[in-house]
Amino acid sequence: MGTxxxxxxxxxxxxxxxxxxxxxxxxxxEARSSGILFRGIELILKxxxxxxxxxxxxxxxxxxxxSHGIAAALNxxxxxxxxxxxxxxxxxxxxxxxxxxxxxxHILHFYHLAALDYVDISKLADYQGKDSxxxxxxxxxxxxxxxxxxxRYEGDYRLxxxxxxxxVAHYVKAxxxxxxxxxxxxxxxxxxxxxxxxxPGGVTSTPTVDKVMSFLWKLRRLQDFIDNVYIPDVLAIxxxxxxxxxxxxxCKNLLSYGAYDLEGGVPDLxxxxxxxxxxxTSASIKPGRLDITxxxxxxxxxxxxxxSPSQHPSCGETTPQYGKGGAYSWxxxxxxxxxxxxxxxxxxxxxxYAYGDQAMRNLVDSALAQLKLPFSALFSVxxxxxxxxxxxxxxxxxxxxxLLELKPGEPTFVEYTIPEEGMGVGLTEAARGAxxxxxxxxDQKIANYxxxxxxxxxxxPRDDKGNPGPIEQAIIGTRIRDASNPFEVVRIIRxxxxxxxxxxx
Amino acid sequence: MKPIVNIPGCPPHPDWFxxxxxxxxxxxxxxxxxxxxxxxxxxxxxxxxxxNCPRRASFDEGKFAxxxxxxxxxxxxxxxxxxxxxxxxxxRWNNGTNWVIGAxxxxxxxxxxxxxxxxxxxxxxxxxxxxPIIGAYWASSKEEK
Numbered sequence: 001m002g003t004x005x006x007x008x009x010x011x012x013x014x015x016x017x018x019x020x021x022x023x024x025x026x027x028x029x030e031a032r033s034s035g036i037l038f039r040g041i042e043l044i045l046k047x048x049x050x051x052x053x054x055x056x057x058x059x060x061x062x063x064x065x066x067s068h069g070i071a072a073a074l075n076x077x078x079x080x081x082x083x084x085x086x087x088x089x090x091x092x093x094x095x096x097x098x099x100x101x102x103x104x105x106h107i108l109h110f111y112h113l114a115a116l117d118y119v120d121i122s123k124l125a126d127y128q129g130k131d132s133x134x135x136x137x138x139x140x141x142x143x144x145x146x147x148x149x150x151x152r153y154e155g156d157y158r159l160x161x162x163x164x165x166x167x168v169a170h171y172v173k174a175x176x177x178x179x180x181x182x183x184x185x186x187x188x189x190x191x192x193x194x195x196x197x198x199x200p201g202g203v204t205s206t207p208t209v210d211k212v213m214s215f216l217w218k219l220r221r222l223q224d225f226i227d228n229v230y231i232p233d234v235l236a237i238x239x240x241x242x243x244x245x246x247x248x249x250x251c252k253n254l255l256s257y258g259a260y261d262l263e264g265g266v267p268d269l270x271x272x273x274x275x276x277x278x279x280x281t282s283a284s285i286k287p288g289r290l291d292i293t294x295x296x297x298x299x300x301x302x303x304x305x306x307x308s309p310s311q312h313p314s315c316g317e318t319t320p321q322y323g324k325g326g327a328y329s330w331x332x333x334x335x336x337x338x339x340x341x342x343x344x345x346x347x348x349x350x351x352x353y354a355y356g357d358q359a360m361r362n363l364v365d366s367a368l369a370q371l372k373l374p375f376s377a378l379f380s381v382x383x384x385x386x387x388x389x390x391x392x393x394x395x396x397x398x399x400x401x402x403l404l405e406l407k408p409g410e411p412t413f414v415e416y417t418i419p420e421e422g423m424g425v426g427l428t429e430a431a432r433g434a435x436x437x438x439x440x441x442x443d444q445k446i447a448n449y450x451x452x453x454x455x456x457x458x459x460x461p462r463d464d465k466g467n468p469g470p471i472e473q474a475i476i477g478t479r480i481r482d483a484s485n486p487f488e489v490v491r492i493i494r495x496x497x498x499x500x501x502x503x504x505x
Numbered sequence: 506m507k508p509i510v511n512i513p514g515c516p517p518h519p520d521w522f523x524x525x526x527x528x529x530x531x532x533x534x535x536x537x538x539x540x541x542x543x544x545x546x547x548x549x550x551x552x553x554x555x556x557n558c559p560r561r562a563s564f565d566e567g568k569f570a571x572x573x574x575x576x577x578x579x580x581x582x583x584x585x586x587x588x589x590x591x592x593x594x595x596x597r598w599n600n601g602t603n604w605v606i607g608a609x610x611x612x613x614x615x616x617x618x619x620x621x622x623x624x625x626x627x628x629x630x631x632x633x634x635x636x637p638i639i640g641a642y643w644a645s646s647k648e649e650k
Contacts, residue, residue: 048625048626049625049626049627049628049629051626051627051628052625052626052627052628055613055621055627056621059515062516179599179600182599182600183599183600183602185599186598186599186602186603186608187602187603188608189603189608190598190603190604190605190606190607190608190610191598191599191603191604191605191608192598192599193516194515194516194615195608196605196608196610196611196613197608197609197610199573199610199628201573202573202574203573203574204573204574204608204609204610205574205608205609206574206609411574412573412574413572413573413574415572
């Protein structure tokens with residue numbers, strides 16, 4: 001019999017995740033991932049004016065509202081039959097709003113959620129220097145207010161003292177940079193969280209020279225931080241924890257819807273030219289075509305009424321049934337062609353790379369060359385962190401070009417009528433991976449609305465075939481050095497950047 | 506009974522929350538006259554969005570936006586500013602960068618007890634608001650004379 005390690009809740013992620021493992025002879029034999037809250041936003045949407053979906057679905061999450069707003073708007077564009085008519089200005093402004101939000105979200109995850117797994121903030125109690133940010137942390141610690149830094153697992157903090165102190169300073173600096181990212185969203189979308197600028201038919205803001213200049217100035221601050229702080233910090237951690245390129249690989253099947261439309265005009269979102277290429281891939285890094293009709297959501301081990309066979313989200317159902325035998329999560333199990341797939345920055349980066357995008361190839365190859373690692377090392381804990389940092393740079397540098405494509409004075413919105421009946425689909429990439437919204441309209445009202453969210457894929461429980469979800473698979477087989485301080489488990493979980501409010505929605 | 510102060514919004518502006526907490530720390534719980542009927546601090550929720558809206562002149566003149574991106578008052582596009590109490594037009598959001606109507610979108614009434622069910626559909630115009638207000642004002646002031 002093995003020993004059981006239960007982490008409940010997993011802290012420094014969004015929402016309420018429980019991870020149960022059975023460790024035998026120092027190795028994880030079993031892992032179960034449970035989303036332990038119910039939301040019911042899909043049910044709240046039924047019977048409402050379809051246009052309200054972009055307002056309400058943003059409320060799924062305060063961390064990643066903007067991605068839901070974009071997915072909902074694409075979904076409504078499609079249901080209203082105007083997907084190919086959305087003006088170029090609107091396409092670009094949507095990209096800028098989403099890009100600014102996702103870049104600050106990546107910085108949020110690395111510094112404020114994940115970094116404390118590697119950086120020892122308590123060492124700052126002895127800080128003697130003059131850096132004001134570091135002294136603010138020292139003052140904070142000296143007042144005895146140790147949350148959110150303690151309690152924590154002990155015993156494996158390896159950064160040299162100077163690099164550790166610098167990383168803590170960057171933890172503080174990252175708050176300011178994220179604030180600037182939010183200001184960029186606000187320029188075109190009014191406010192964030194829960195922004196208002198993205199609507200079916202386009203956007204509500206018009207591009208003006210002063211908005212472009214203000215956005216550009218702030219973007220420069222983000223780019224400077226990504227190039228000179230974020231990526232170097234990821235590389236520094238990579239140098240001190242090289243064994244974390246060897247664990248947490250998981251299922252090695254990757255899926256991305258692609259995101260950031262580079263041209264309009266094509267109604268089928270999987271056929272659009274996007275900054276991140278839509279597709280699938282696996283350990284071979286061969287590009288695979290994405291066919292969204294192969295997506296199903298299984299609920300065998302979820303607290304929902306069974307539907308047999310598993311349903312495509314366009315006709316999916318959400319009927320809670322707490323206490324159902326064999327179920328252990330409020331998260332459903334999305335599967336592609338019946339198989340387990342991971343989504344997220346690693347999938348985005350790997351698929352865009354697999355399709356041969358030259359800018360992505362240069363970015364990835366140069367980072368891997370610095371670390372003297374093969375591409376396969378990306379299927380790991382630190383590989384996900386590196387892919388996330390490179391994803392941030394890829395988006396930020398693209399935004400620079402998009403800004404100059406805006407045409408002040410040209411349209412940002414196309415009119416539509418709400419159909420009596422219709423179906424829609426909206427596909428994009430949230431910070432945490434592939435995000436899909438599906439909709440059915442009857443009598444000009446929402447008859448059914450289904451969201452398949454990144455962490456629903458990644459933190460999913462077992463499916464009808466008994467196959468564990470991506471996070472479960474990434475944990476199983478891991479050697480745990482100290483069962484009372486299971487660093488390996490939490491570092492694997494956090495490398496996926498789970499968002500549980502989104503996963504259960 | 507424990508005293509209650511409501512700080513509504515979806516989400517509330519950070520200043521509303523921190524300002525209320527700071528005020529309680531510095532000068533104790535608010536007095537009854539510092540709160541409105543919904544127990545919101547008047548310092549932040551004392552005026553309608555409509556009262557301080559930069560597009561108010563358009564409303565009074567009957568110049569209404571017909572679609573997103575148009576100039577003019579957003580009343581016809583579903584703006585809930587005429588019934589919503591908050592200081593967004595003056596305070597603005599995200600370090601003073603912008604606010605909802607500044608981005609050309611209608612206010613959705615998120616600080617009101619009616620949010621969300623009674624202010625939805627969000628893009629349908631409010632019922633029961635007299636138009637134009639400025640005409641109603643002159644009419645009532647004549648009656649007083």
